[in-house]
Amino acid sequence: xxxxxxxxxxxxxxxxxxxxxxxxxxxxxxxxxxxxxxxxxxxxxxxxxxxxxxxxxxxxxxxxxxxxxxxxxxxxxxxxxxxxxxxxxxxxxxxxxxxxxxxxxxxxxxxxxxxxxxxxxxxxxxxxxxxxxxxxxxxxxxxxxxxxxxxxxxxxxxxxxxxxxxxxxxxxxxxxxxxxxxxxxxxxxxxxxxxxxxxxxxxxxxxxxxxxxxxxxxxxxxxxxxxxxxxxxxxxxxxxxxxxxxxxxxxxxxxxxxxxxxxxxxxxxxxxxxxxxxxxxxxxxxxxxxxxxxxxxxxxxxxxxxxxxxxxxxxxxxxxxxxxxxxxxx
Amino acid sequence: xxxxxxxxxxxxxxxxxxxxxxxxxxxxxxxxxxxxxxxxxxxxxxxxxxxxxxxxxxxxxxxxxxxxxxxxxxxxxxxxxxxxxxxxxxxxxxxxxxxxxxxxxxxxxxxxxxxxxxxxxxxxxxxxxxxxxxxxxxxxxxxxxxxxxxxxxxxxxxxxxxxxxxxxxxxxxxxxxxxxxxxxxxxxxxxxxxxxxxxxxxxxxxxxxxxxxxxxxxxxxxxxxxxxxxxxxxxxxxxxxxxxxxxxxxxxxxxxxxxxxxxxxxxxxxxxxxxxxxxxxxxxxxxxxxxxxxxxxxxxxxxxxxxxxxxxxxxxxxxxxxxxxxxxxxxx
Numbered sequence: 001x002x003x004x005x006x007x008x009x010x011x012x013x014x015x016x017x018x019x020x021x022x023x024x025x026x027x028x029x030x031x032x033x034x035x036x037x038x039x040x041x042x043x044x045x046x047x048x049x050x051x052x053x054x055x056x057x058x059x060x061x062x063x064x065x066x067x068x069x070x071x072x073x074x075x076x077x078x079x080x081x082x083x084x085x086x087x088x089x090x091x092x093x094x095x096x097x098x099x100x101x102x103x104x105x106x107x108x109x110x111x112x113x114x115x116x117x118x119x120x121x122x123x124x125x126x127x128x129x130x131x132x133x134x135x136x137x138x139x140x141x142x143x144x145x146x147x148x149x150x151x152x153x154x155x156x157x158x159x160x161x162x163x164x165x166x167x168x169x170x171x172x173x174x175x176x177x178x179x180x181x182x183x184x185x186x187x188x189x190x191x192x193x194x195x196x197x198x199x200x201x202x203x204x205x206x207x208x209x210x211x212x213x214x215x216x217x218x219x220x221x222x223x224x225x226x227x228x229x230x231x232x233x234x235x236x237x238x239x240x241x242x243x244x245x246x247x248x249x250x251x252x253x254x255x256x257x258x259x260x261x262x263x264x265x266x267x268x269x270x271x272x273x274x275x276x277x278x279x280x281x282x283x284x285x286x287x288x289x290x291x292x293x294x295x296x297x298x299x300x301x302x303x304x305x306x307x308x309x310x311x312x313x314x315x316x317x318x319x320x321x322x323x324x325x326x327x328x329x330x
Numbered sequence: 331x332x333x334x335x336x337x338x339x340x341x342x343x344x345x346x347x348x349x350x351x352x353x354x355x356x357x358x359x360x361x362x363x364x365x366x367x368x369x370x371x372x373x374x375x376x377x378x379x380x381x382x383x384x385x386x387x388x389x390x391x392x393x394x395x396x397x398x399x400x401x402x403x404x405x406x407x408x409x410x411x412x413x414x415x416x417x418x419x420x421x422x423x424x425x426x427x428x429x430x431x432x433x434x435x436x437x438x439x440x441x442x443x444x445x446x447x448x449x450x451x452x453x454x455x456x457x458x459x460x461x462x463x464x465x466x467x468x469x470x471x472x473x474x475x476x477x478x479x480x481x482x483x484x485x486x487x488x489x490x491x492x493x494x495x496x497x498x499x500x501x502x503x504x505x506x507x508x509x510x511x512x513x514x515x516x517x518x519x520x521x522x523x524x525x526x527x528x529x530x531x532x533x534x535x536x537x538x539x540x541x542x543x544x545x546x547x548x549x550x551x552x553x554x555x556x557x558x559x560x561x562x563x564x565x566x567x568x569x570x571x572x573x574x575x576x577x578x579x580x581x582x583x584x585x586x587x588x589x590x591x592x593x594x595x596x597x598x599x600x601x602x603x604x605x606x607x608x609x610x611x612x613x614x615x616x617x618x619x620x621x622x623x624x625x626x627x628x629x630x631x632x633x634x635x636x637x638x639x640x641x642x643x644x645x646x647x648x649x650x651x652x653x654x655x656x657x658x659x660x661x662x
Contacts, residue, residue: 039648063342066347083468114480130648133656134651134652134653134655134656134659135655135658135659136648136651136652136654136656137599137604137606137655139412139468139605140595140596140599140605140651141648143592143595143596143647143654144642144644144646144647144648144650144651145595146438146592146644147592147596147640147641147643147644147645148639148641148648149644149648150640150644151637151638151639151640151641151642151643151644152637152641153637154635154636154640155635155637155638155641158637161525215383236552259609262472262476265469266469268475269469270611271436275468275469276395276466280650290586300493305478307483307484307487308480308484309480310477310479310480310483310484311477311480311481312378312478312480313476313548314473314476314477314478314479314480315476315477317471317473317476318473318474321465321469321470321473322459322463322465322470
């Protein structure tokens, strides 16, 4: 109720007041809607057979890890008013290369991990530098990168190739207590990203750049460096997600990363990060990823045909996004 | 000796020349045509068959699917908005067309009517949500595209489905006077688009909305209606694109539309229409479409695998996009 009676600023007129209250509701929904959605989905899930079985919950968590980690990096980018479409194919490239190079040899794990993480950062830095130096729209640049990376994947292999050493599969199968390692990585990553985003100067600068770039520049923030940094973070998180993808699949599949960038972006937006920049919700992003995965899990458990699932998922995302990004038309 | 002195003396002059406003402006406006010309010269030097009218027209016919769809998207992008639901529209309407035709010539007219109606409806919904509700256009059209592909799968049950009418396929295989009908279709849609954008109030409003939203609002431009109309045009163009696709490929499959929206975007942006809006036009888009088509043909002529085509397309988008953006930045 307090939500509806929030003090309207300078609005004696009841009509204006109503509008302001509407805006407040929408805003609150944007910030907390993802958690409401999760509660609703869990409630629906509880009616499904096997939803609470240990196997299903493990399965859910493993799926969240991959989208969630990629979405964490994407949150920095979107909060700075950018977008990184290349991250899905980057994940695909990293997983294919990692599996191809390791080829079942456990002694190669450390060098391959280092090289692929460096590759992710390098792709991110390239994106950032190109965007900053030329002023190209990030959507076009990262789309170009998406096409190029996809081509590189298929130049490397056009079929399933290689296998990971059994030790590496522990990244997905191994557990720390009840949690798979990949989820532990997501948890640590989320806490680190949340801390960096809300409690460091860098995080403040990202928000400043996203909400008002000219002012950020006037305030002495080196906007270019911040932008390069957010794309580098996105590249790094994409590479980590790609390695987990490799561990999960156990082999290199060239189409593995297809469309994952869109899942990551939707997770970020559902989590309450503004597409217009200047506002980010790191933990909301994790919630958004969980929401997407829960939705498909429940539809699977309820034995909804995959085609119907696509329609339902699409419509729910459409409705949620409409609600989230709708503003009073100017 | 003189050759060594030449470049060092000439270099500053070239730079000054390149920075000249007239050069920058014309470079931006006609640069893509030069790129197209350069690619064609490369193609001609690689293979004598490349510059024959038959071969070039075949490339145009092949490009017509992306090209027709890109005409509508250009109008949307001039207003500073975006439409990535094109692939979804093409996939769904493609299946609807062959589903209704069912291999019977009598069904062509209802099939075409249904396809155009669905494209129009999708465009109107997109436009309504974006213009009246103020929803972020990228996300809403993205979700719309995904939903439409789901609807298409639902409609077909995931199987190969339907059958284009023989007369329909024959019409698009026809080459009156050596010119493929697909190329004629592309030229017709592009011509109508060019007239709409250059010669009508609607076209002027597109530029006003994209160039300066506030002054468009203050001068009483019907902003919402114009945006809805632009999206409707994009939906109809995508639907016509799907007809071209069936005419070209025969039977659609679930993957035919996949990734087309990005090819369309790439073509529009290469043609000089920016994401920020207020710039560009149909002629540039046509050049962008042809450039991408010629580039992918060249990659195949050079004997590279299909995957290399993707790398080259990506590199072209990055290079040309960066060049445009840098030239615009210099101006500020």
